[in-house]
Amino acid sequence: xxxxxxxxxxxxxxxxxxxxxxxxxxxxxxxxxxxxxxxxxxxxxxxxxxxxxxxxxxxxxxxxxxxxxxxxxxxxxxxxxxxxxxxxxxxxxxxxxxxxxxxxxxxxxxxxxxxxxxxxxxxxxxxxxxxxxxxxxxxxxxxxxxxxxxxxxxxxxxxxxxxxxxxxxxxxxxxxxxxxxxxxxxxxxxxxxxxxxxxxxxxxxxxxxxxxxxxxxxxxxxxxxxxxxxxxxxxxxxxxxxxxxxxxxxxxxxxxxxxxxxxxxxxxxxxxxxxxxxx
Amino acid sequence: xxxxxxxxxxxxxxxxxxxxxxxxxxxxxxxxxxxxxxxxxxxxxxxxxxxxxxxxxxxxxxxxxxxxxxxxxxxxxxxxxxxxxxxxxxxxxxxxxxxxxxxxxxxxxxxxxxxxxxxxxxxxxxxxxxxxxxxxxxxxxxxxxxxxxxxxxxxxxxxxxxxxxxxxxxxxxxxxxxxxxxxxxxxxxxxxxxxxxxxxxxxxxxxxxxxxxxxxxxxxxxxxxxxxxxxxxxxxxxxxxxxxxxxxxxxxxxxxxxxxxxxxxxxxxxxxxxxxxxxxxxxxxxxxxxxxxxxxxxxxxxxxxxxxxxxxxxxxxxxxxxxxxxxxxxxxx
Numbered sequence: 097x098x099x100x101x102x103x104x105x106x107x108x109x110x111x112x113x114x115x116x117x118x119x120x121x122x123x124x125x126x127x128x129x130x131x132x133x134x135x136x137x138x139x140x141x142x143x144x145x146x147x148x149x150x151x152x153x154x155x156x157x158x159x160x161x162x163x164x165x166x167x168x169x170x171x172x173x174x175x176x177x178x179x180x181x182x183x184x185x186x187x188x189x190x191x192x193x194x195x196x197x198x199x200x201x202x203x204x205x206x207x208x209x210x211x212x213x214x215x216x217x218x219x220x221x222x223x224x225x226x227x228x229x230x231x232x233x234x235x236x237x238x239x240x241x242x243x244x245x246x247x248x249x250x251x252x253x254x255x256x257x258x259x260x261x262x263x264x265x266x267x268x269x270x271x272x273x274x275x276x277x278x279x280x281x282x283x284x285x286x287x288x289x290x291x292x293x294x295x296x297x298x299x300x301x302x303x304x305x306x307x308x309x310x311x312x313x314x315x316x317x318x319x320x321x322x323x324x325x326x327x328x329x330x331x332x333x334x335x336x337x338x339x340x341x342x343x344x345x346x347x348x349x350x351x352x353x354x355x356x357x358x359x360x361x362x363x364x365x366x367x368x369x370x371x372x373x374x375x
Numbered sequence: 376x377x378x379x380x381x382x383x384x385x386x387x388x389x390x391x392x393x394x395x396x397x398x399x400x401x402x403x404x405x406x407x408x409x410x411x412x413x414x415x416x417x418x419x420x421x422x423x424x425x426x427x428x429x430x431x432x433x434x435x436x437x438x439x440x441x442x443x444x445x446x447x448x449x450x451x452x453x454x455x456x457x458x459x460x461x462x463x464x465x466x467x468x469x470x471x472x473x474x475x476x477x478x479x480x481x482x483x484x485x486x487x488x489x490x491x492x493x494x495x496x497x498x499x500x501x502x503x504x505x506x507x508x509x510x511x512x513x514x515x516x517x518x519x520x521x522x523x524x525x526x527x528x529x530x531x532x533x534x535x536x537x538x539x540x541x542x543x544x545x546x547x548x549x550x551x552x553x554x555x556x557x558x559x560x561x562x563x564x565x566x567x568x569x570x571x572x573x574x575x576x577x578x579x580x581x582x583x584x585x586x587x588x589x590x591x592x593x594x595x596x597x598x599x600x601x602x603x604x605x606x607x608x609x610x611x612x613x614x615x616x617x618x619x620x621x622x623x624x625x626x627x628x629x630x631x632x633x634x635x636x637x638x639x640x641x642x643x644x645x646x647x648x649x650x651x652x653x654x655x656x657x658x659x660x661x662x663x664x665x666x667x668x669x670x671x672x673x674x675x676x677x678x679x680x681x682x683x684x685x686x687x688x689x690x691x692x693x694x695x696x697x698x699x700x701x702x703x704x705x706x707x708x
Contacts, residue, residue: 099509103612107506111517114503117580118520121535124546128538139544139553186422189415201419208430209634210689212641214662215682216433218675219440222453223433248429251422280414309528311644326530340538347531358526359519366518366592 129345136340151345155332158342163321164328165350171239171324172307175246179303180296183251187258188284192267202259205252213312220245221316237319245313250303257302261295262288294364301361308354325350434686441680447673456676463680478681481664482688488571488660489639492578496635497628499579500586505616508594518591525584533648536577540564565649570658578645582638586631593627594620629700633693640689661685 128136129151131144155161189195190202224235235241269291270283278286289296311326318324332343358365441463443456450456469475507518524532539546541564548561564573597620605615621628643662646654652671654663665685669678 100612106502107509107511110502110506114499114521115517118524120546121532121539121580122523124539125531125535140546140549142549182421182425185418189418193415195412195415198415201423204431205422205426208426210637210686210693211430211434212662212665212682212685212689213643214641214665214669215437215679215686216430218669218679219433219436220429223428223436244425245429248425251425255422305526305528309530309644311530311647326528329530329534343534344538347534351527351531354528355523355526358522362519362522366588366595 125344125348128341129348131341133339133341151339151341152349155342155346155349158339159328159331161328161346164323164325167239167318167322167328168308168324168326168350171242171246172304174239175243175250175307176300176303178243179247179250179254180300182247183254183258183299184284184289184296186251187255187262188288190255190259191262192270202255205255209252217312217316220313224317236317237322239322241317242314242322242324245317246307246310247303249310250306253306254299254303257299258292258295261292265291297361298365301358301365305354305358437679438683440676441683443676445675445679450675459676463677464684467677467681467684474677478661478664478684481659481661482685484571484657484659485640485661488575488578488642489636491575492582492639493632493635495575495579496583496586497632499583500588500590500631503583503587504590504594505620507591521587522584524580525588527581529581529644530648532581533577533645536573536580537565537649540573566655568657570650570655573649574646574658574660577649578639578642581645582635586635589627589631590624593624597623632700633696636696637689637693640692641685 124140127142127144130147130149131141132146132148132150135141135145186205190198221236224241227233228235233240235244265288269287270280273283273287274280309326310324314324314326318327329343329346332339332346440453440456442458442460444459444462445453445456466472466474467478470479503521507514507521543561543563545564547564548558551558552561562569564570601619601623602615605619610618641662642660643666646658646660646663647666650658650663653667654660659667661681662685665678665681668681669675
């Protein structure tokens with residue numbers, strides 16, 4: 097596309113503004129995490145007067161950060177993997193097969209996106225408590241309840257995106273495999289999934305980010321042992337003070353893996369999205 | 376909401392085979408293997424069961440609770456909480472009552488907030504997507520950078536901004552008062568009228584990369600030769616944007632705006648993380664408002680009634696939106 101000078105100026109201004117807007121908080125995050133607490137308390141300084149990495153050491157002992165990190169990882173990874181498996185199974189018939197109730201199913205799944213979380217927070221808690229009494233499985237205060245909840249939260253968007261993605265794959269690929277005697281499920285696993293890998297990756301990242309950042313349900317469904325990061329980080333704040341340098345050091349530490357993972361898959365994310373869902 | 380997927384179906388079908396590939400495959404499969412008819416149900420079963428357990432049943436139970444006077448006194452034995460009919464709705468909806476007028480104020484405020492956040496996020500996302508859909512040095516770096524706020528856990532984003540706005544001597548006040556001299560007296564941000572604008576800024580910071588990502592993906596599926604043809608015809612940059620880009624990303628736009636609108640209207644995390652249990656009046660969105668009544672004032676029945684009202688409002692808004700914005704997606708199956 098040919099670029100006019102006007103467009104070049106538009107691009108320059110847009111990108112400069114957005115870069116400053118994006119970077120400013122990230123800069124504050126990094127610079128505050130390497131200041132001693134006394135320097136964080138006064139007026140904000142753009143550069144640290146004294147550079148220290150002690151917040152990165154102390155943050156592990158101020159609160160049980162390692163345990164919260166483990167909890168978050170267990171819950172999020174399990175929920176993401178399960179959500180992907182279940183969404184792949186559900187998206188395939190939506191994309192390829194014709195069956196009664198297909199529209200009802202896809203509409204119901206999509207409309208759950210509209211439900212305010214606040215509406216079913218308490219009912220879900222009550223149902224979990226009831227199920228505990230009937231089944232004898234611990235749902236509240238354990239990983240189980242949180243995993244089931246998060247994986248279901250990820251389902252509508254995942255199913256919707258994967259169905260679009262599968263639809264964009266030429267039907268001929270599976271037909272060829274099925275003529276060779278492979279079953280439909282076999283064709284799904286051996287033909288469709290390898291081709292759809294970028295889309296699946298993109299969906300997985302969305303599911304992971306959703307679960308990793310969830311706050312509301314974590315606050316009700318966890319206890320002191322199973323607390324996830326979103327709730328645990330609050331403990332850097334006591335009644336009198338917030339240990340901002342440690343809090344931000346911990347925030348940066350737990351964000352880095354997610355950001356790195358996101359950066360690694362972002363190329364697939366854009367191509368996955370453009371091939372599938374957003375056409 | 377239902378019709379939002381139709382343009383996608385259409386586009387995806389056109390992309391593969393115009394002659395309805397779905398029906399062909401289905402009849403072929405049926406000829407070969409007649410027993411396949413259970414297969415789709417088996418495949419959607421896990422998803423359907425989970426949706427039922429986590430979304431549908433709790434929602435029905437929530438609607439039931441809205442008709443009871445469930446409080447902290449009756450929560451232990453919630454199945455026997457007294458049925459009070461429409462009392463909670465009457466109390467919540469009465470614009471003359473203190474609660475009703477608060478609720479309507481909060482709904483109005485949330486509407487303004489949603490329009491601002493979605494509008495700004497869309498505009499920034501679109502501007503960035505158009506800019507980064509051209510070739511220049513540093514494009515890959517910027518694309519990655521712009522996605523960072525979205526990859527960041529929402530609570531980390533809120534923590535950083537709370538720190539920047541927080542104390543009277545936070546970064547924002549340092550910048551405005553000391554460095555730029557725009558304001559004489561250091562304002563408070565997280566209380567009073569300013570809190571609303573803090574909420575908008577933080578929400579936009581977090582949301583616009585999503586719009587950017589989705590719109591960039593949509594832009595990349597526009598064939599390059601359409602622009603080349605337009606350029607040969609002498610169309611200006613702005614003309615090319617309004618005549619090619621916007622129509623081509625129309626269905627992506629429709630979906631992105633709807634999804635962002637619903638997320639933003641239901642936003643709970645950012646106000647909760649910035650302000651805690653009780654938001655300042657100027658920034659009390661509807662979800663935190665309901666949370667306050669349910670879990671701070673322990674009136675679950677009333678909270679449930681207000682959530683049901685919120686859900687009804689969202690359904691109506693979505694239906695209107697789908698009718699207005701996606702007229703071509705209807706009656707197309």
